[in-house]
Amino acid sequence: MTYDALHVFDWIKARSGDNPVYIWGHSLGTGVATNLVRRLCERETPPDALILESPFTNIREEARSHPFSVIYRYFPGFDWFFLDPITTSGIKFANDENVKYISCSLLILHAEDDPVVPFHLGKKLYNIAATSRSFRDYKVQFIPFHTDLGYRHKYIYRSPELPRILREFLGKSEHEHHQ
Incomplete structure (x- = not known):
């Protein structure tokens, strides 16, 4: 972009x-x-x-703070499952x-x-x-x-x-x- x-x-x-x-x-x-x-x-x-x-x-702080993540962010592996794929794919913002x-x-x-x-x-x-x-x-x-x-x-x-x-x-x- x-x-x-x-x-x-x-x-x-x-x-x-x-x-x-x-x-x-x-x-x-x-x-x-x-x-x-x-x-x-x-x-x-x-x-x-x-x-x-x-x-x-x-993007990591935003995803962690986003309302859609509320029910997931306390689960073990939240970073690994949701946040790590965003940043490893090159999306940094x-x-x-x-x-x-x-x-x-x-x-x-x-x-x-x-x-x-x-x-x-x-x-x-x-x-x-x-x-x-x-x-x-x-x-x-x-x-x-x-x-x-x-x-x-x-x-x-x-x-x-x-x-x-x-x-x-x-x-x-x-x-x-x-x-």
């Missing part, structure tokens, strides 16, 4: 002129997004910003590792009542990114959405505050990126 995403990015970038290009990943797509942006930063062609909505740290190599502004959006990707995984990813040397010249921001709003896993887009949040963040990231 990263290979395809790289080609799409290059195609868009070639046609965008001086307009900024942002990468936005949601849920499992945050694994693809961080992998893509890591590769872009390694080749010194980063996007103008990365936005992660409902991200996790890595290691957001926690990828963010250490990303050099562009990062915005993380997460609802406190997310039942699919627990809020604490998004906050943990933010803490990793915020202390990473790769972000020392870039903005790293975490925006929580309170449980009372009911945005859960996929309704952050309904937030009337989202356009303002994006304007403020992207305005700052564009300024920082072009300094």
Whole structure:
């Protein structure tokens, strides 16, 4: 998927002129997004910003925290039967590792009542990114959405505050990126 995403990015970038290009990943797509942006930063062609909505740290922690795993995670052999095959097949989605190599502004959006990707995984990813040397010249921001709003896993887009949040963040990231 990263290979395809790289080609799409290059195609868009070639046609965008001086307009900024942002990468936005949601849920499992945050694994693809961080992998893509890591590769872009390694080749010194980063996007103008990365936005992660409902991200996790890595696929093992997400699978262990996922609601579907509740009845299985305490059985002996849970890791061996469920988690090990995921990682041995090459599926890592290691957001926690990828963010250490990303050099562009990062915005993380997460609802406190997310039942699919627990809020604490998004906050943990933010803490990793915020202390990473790769972000020392870039903005790293975490925006929580309170449980009372009911945005859960996929309704952050309904937030009337989202356009303002994006304007403020992207305005700052564009300024920082072009300094």
